Amino acid sequence: MxxxxxxxxxxxxxxxxxxxxxxxxxxxxxxxxxxxxxxxxxxxxxxxxxxxxxxxxxxxxxxxxxxxxxxxxxxxxxxxxxxxxxxxxxxxxxxxxxxxxxxxxxxxxxxxxxxxxxxxxxxxxxxxxxxxxxxxxxxxxxxxxxxxxxxxxxxxxxxxxxxxxxxxxxxxxxxxxxxxxxxxxxxxxxxxxxxxxxxxxxxxxxxxxxxxxxEKSPLSIRGTKEMLLYTREHSVDEGLNYIATWNAAMLFSNDIQEGLMAQMQKRTPKFED
Structure with missing residues (x-):
């Protein structure tokens, strides 16, 4: 602090x-x-x-x-x-x-x-x-x-x-x-x-x-903000290329597993910080 x-x-x-x-x-x-x-x-x-x-x-x-x-x-x-x-x-x-x-x-x-x-x-x-x-x-x-x-x-x-x-x-x-x-x-x-x-x-x-x-996935929220800022200054094609590269690295996280399990079990997901 x-x-x-x-x-x-x-x-x-x-x-x-x-x-x-x-x-x-x-x-x-x-x-x-x-x-x-x-x-x-x-x-x-x-x-x-x-x-x-x-x-x-x-x-x-x-x-x-x-x-x-x-x-x-x-x-x-x-x-x-x-x-x-x-x-x-x-x-x-x-x-x-x-x-x-x-x-x-x-x-x-x-x-x-x-x-x-x-x-x-x-x-x-x-x-x-x-x-x-x-x-x-x-x-x-x-x-x-x-x-x-x-x-x-x-x-x-x-x-x-x-x-x-x-x-x-x-x-x-x-x-x-x-x-x-x-x-x-x-x-x-x-x-x-x-x-x-x-x-x-x-x-x-x-x-x-x-x-x-x-309550959402912190990892996904941070990535979404990154994409929105990038898209503001770049073309659609550049933005699509960037998100493809980003998700190639970030897609299969613990958060997506928790999100999918919560959907199937009809419960609120609990994401780690």
């Missing part, structure tokens, strides 16, 4: 990893510590066999207000300390790549990550949830690609992932205008799978889905 987090809470119970943004006094703003702690937490979950699925949620009134503006100003001050413009830009590029990696860690985690979103999901929050496997929200949740109003181009994942989740025109409208997209609209356009009346109902619904996933 990693050292105690400043910005997150992590609790694993009944094969579900509950990962909670825990900076409610600042609406779960993404401070400097967050960008280090999130990939650490996900790496720990990835390497913990009993954690089969992740639920990502937020403490307090909002899911997240996005990147902490004080941190953003700190990046600007660090940039300004360089006397050489080229070295300053090299430093900034590497820092942006480091922030990108924090959300790419969600995709690299072999376990499915489900975002449970209530209240505000602003700026970096949209970057983060677009890296998740599934998104659920409350009716009063709202999503805002805030970067355009700050005079910047979103740079940690929204522009790369959002157009692969929702229709291209809707994605462009969101990133060009910075308008609020409500929870119910998010469902209509495909940004969220479903919306719930309030946070309590949201967490109950998401935990039911998480428990359902946790």
């Amino acid at each position: 990693p050292a105690e987090f400043q910005t997150l809470k992590l609790h694993i119970q009944n094969n579900v990893a509950l990962l909670t943004l825990n900076n409610p006094e600042k609406a779960n703003a993404m401070t400097a510590a967050f960008w280090t702690e999130l990939p650490q937490a996900l790496a720990h979950i990835d390497q913990t066999p009993e954690a089969r699925v992740v639920v990502l949620s937020g403490e307090g009134k909002h899911f997240t207000s996005g990147i902490d503006l004080q941190m953003l100003m700190g990046m600007k001050q660090s940039f300004d300390k360089f006397s050489c413009p080229a070295r300053a830009r090299e430093f900034l590029r590497l820092d942006i790549l480091r922030l990108q990696e924090a959300f790419t860690a969600i995709e690299r985690c072999r376990k499915p990550v489900i975002a449970a979103i209530h209240g505000a999901c602003i700026g970096g929050g949209v970057d983060m949830v677009t890296a998740c496997d599934m998104r659920y929200c409350t009716d009063d949740a709202f999503f805002v690609v805030k970067e355009i109003d700050l005079g910047m181009v979103a740079d940690v994942g929204t522009l790369q992932r959002l157009p692969k989740i929702i229709p291209d025109g809707i994605a462009r409208e969101m990133v060009y205008t910075g308008r609020k997209v409500s929870g119910q609209e998010a469902v209509r356009v495909g940004l969220a799978n479903n919306s719930f009346a309030d946070k309590e109902a949201l967490m109950e619904g998401v935990m039911n889905i998480a428990r359902n996933i946790a």
Whole structure:
């Protein structure tokens, strides 16, 4: 288990990893510590066999207000300390790549990550949830690609992932205008799978889905996530070739034997972690 987090809470119970943004006094703003702690937490979950699925949620009134503006100003001050413009830009590029990696860690985690979103999901929050496997929200949740109003181009994942989740025109409208997209609209356009009346109902619904996933073969779930990510960036033929190679190695596992026996015996399968 990693050292105690400043910005997150992590609790694993009944094969579900509950990962909670825990900076409610600042609406779960993404401070400097967050960008280090999130990939650490996900790496720990990835390497913990009993954690089969992740639920990502937020403490307090909002899911997240996005990147902490004080941190953003700190990046600007660090940039300004360089006397050489080229070295300053090299430093900034590497820092942006480091922030990108924090959300790419969600995709690299072999376990499915489900975002449970209530209240505000602003700026970096949209970057983060677009890296998740599934998104659920409350009716009063709202999503805002805030970067355009700050005079910047979103740079940690929204522009790369959002157009692969929702229709291209809707994605462009969101990133060009910075308008609020409500929870119910998010469902209509495909940004969220479903919306719930309030946070309590949201967490109950998401935990039911998480428990359902946790009952499946962990090996098969991890392989399925791998295939979906690969298919997103490759042709159908390439994807078919990859799954053939994958299953040549993975098909005849203990899990498939247990699954077949459970079907024949009309019982619930019990898969090892």
